[in-house]
Amino acid sequence: MVVTSLPSPDRGIPLPVLLSQAGELARELLQRQLASSRLRPRHAHVLLFLEHTGAAGQQDLLERLNVDASVLVGLLNDLEGDGMVKRRRDPADRRRHIVTISEQGRAAVAEVHSSIDRISDALFGSLSDADRGHLHRILVALTSGIPVTPSACER
Amino acid sequence: MVVTSLPSPDRGIPLPVLLSQAGELARELLQRQLASSRLRPRHAHVLLFLEHTGAAGQQDLLERLNVDASVLVGLLNDLEGDGMVKRRRDPADRRRHIVTISEQGRAAVAEVHSSIDRISDALFGSLSDADRGHLHRILVALTSGIPVTPSACER
DNA sequence: TATTGTTATACTCTATAACTATA
DNA sequence: TATAGTTATAGAGTATAACAATA
Numbered sequence: 001m002v003v004t005s006l007p008s009p010d011r012g013i014p015l016p017v018l019l020s021q022a023g024e025l026a027r028e029l030l031q032r033q034l035a036s037s038r039l040r041p042r043h044a045h046v047l048l049f050l051e052h053t054g055a056a057g058q059q060d061l062l063e064r065l066n067v068d069a070s071v072l073v074g075l076l077n078d079l080e081g082d083g084m085v086k087r088r089r090d091p092a093d094r095r096r097h098i099v100t101i102s103e104q105g106r107a108a109v110a111e112v113h114s115s116i117d118r119i120s121d122a123l124f125g126s127l128s129d130a131d132r133g134h135l136h137r138i139l140v141a142l143t144s145g146i147p148v149t150p151s152a153c154e155r
Numbered sequence: 156m157v158v159t160s161l162p163s164p165d166r167g168i169p170l171p172v173l174l175s176q177a178g179e180l181a182r183e184l185l186q187r188q189l190a191s192s193r194l195r196p197r198h199a200h201v202l203l204f205l206e207h208t209g210a211a212g213q214q215d216l217l218e219r220l221n222v223d224a225s226v227l228v229g230l231l232n233d234l235e236g237d238g239m240v241k242r243r244r245d246p247a248d249r250r251r252h253i254v255t256i257s258e259q260g261r262a263a264v265a266e267v268h269s270s271i272d273r274i275s276d277a278l279f280g281s282l283s284d285a286d287r288g289h290l291h292r293i294l295v296a297l298t299s300g301i302p303v304t305p306s307a308c309e310r
Numbered sequence: 311t312a313t314t315g316t317t318a319t320a321c322t323c324t325a326t327a328a329c330t331a332t333a
Numbered sequence: 334t335a336t337a338g339t340t341a342t343a344g345a346g347t348a349t350a351a352c353a354a355t356a
Contacts, residue, residue, distance in 0.1 A: 012207065013203055013207075014271045015279065016185055016271055018291070018295065019181040019290075021220075022178055022298050026171040026172075026175040048172060065176075066176070066179065066183075067347085071348085093356070094314095095356065120170060123170075123174075136170055142177045142180065143176050212337085214336090214337070225339075248336095250333065250338070251338085
């Protein structure tokens with residue numbers, strides 16, 4: 001008997017695919033948990049980033065959050081309309097907007113942390129503290145590599 | 156001086172948010188790497204799942220891949236149109252479709268593995284083998300919990 | 311001429327509801 | 334009556350391109 005194609009060894013679901021699927025899972029839970037507020041996951045990301053940077057230019061934000069400039073404009077319009085962030089011109093370079101988080105924004109981000117604590121249990125409840133630590137350390141390493149340069153994966 | 160609101164302790168970016176962002180990163184790289192073929196990430200997910208199950212009902216697929224039934228129909232139409240999967244009625248329950256992967260589908264999924272190997276290096280190149288192992292084990296644990304029950308995160 | 315931010319628009323992805331056929 | 338699959342359609346999310354202001 002001639003075997004025309006070798007049976008492919010089952011390598012299982014590859015790591016990047018698992019990561020993508022787990023990320024969707026986390027995003028979905030977060031979205032559902034935030035639904036009661038008027039925040040979507042991206043809004044939460046902006047607030048969380050501003051919480052520990054205090055202020056940032058829009059370029060910084062879109063690079064770190066990996067969103068398009070036009071998308072960020074919409075997010076900031078929403079957040080500014082609700083008084084959670086403020087935009088002001090950078091005196092040193094009047095093209096730039098410096099985005100800051102307001103007191104109201106800090107209050108909202110505290111709620112976000114509470115929401116996230118709840119889904120953390122649902123997501124990571126089965127993980128040991130050590131595993132949570134591992135995961136956190138690894139993900140920080142991965143996401144600190146953002147933004148993705150298009151050339152990063154071209155052969 | 157009266158402090159009207161306590162300075163919120165910076166807890167950093169929470170784990171579910173990091174996971175969501177890392178997942179988007181992986182998804183984006185995968186999408187870019189698959190762009191040369193006619194496959195999108197979801198198509199690849201279907202093929203990868205069928206590769207190691209051989210055959211599955213559409214209900215199994217949509218639960219495992221966490222996609223809507225109508226979305227799955229479109230994906231399978233694409234894949235079947237390209238001869239990568241086949242649908243046949245389940246004789247035991249003629250409502251069900253049993254989906255199988257074809258030889259051509261197995262060839263395509265081999266290409267997918269190659270594509271993924273390339274982005275794996277870009278994504279996880281900075282990680283030790285031990286960390287990759289940790290991550291794999293943890294993500295398998297997380298994604299095996301799919302599907303998400305809506306009640307899972309409701310207080 | 312390049313960069314920051316904005317707007318308008320088109321495209322993709324996904325979810326919802328109604329439908330067919332089988333059980 | 335309930336379930337598997339399909340279709341059509343609307344909504345959300347995102348990217349693209351043209352623009353204004355500033356460097």
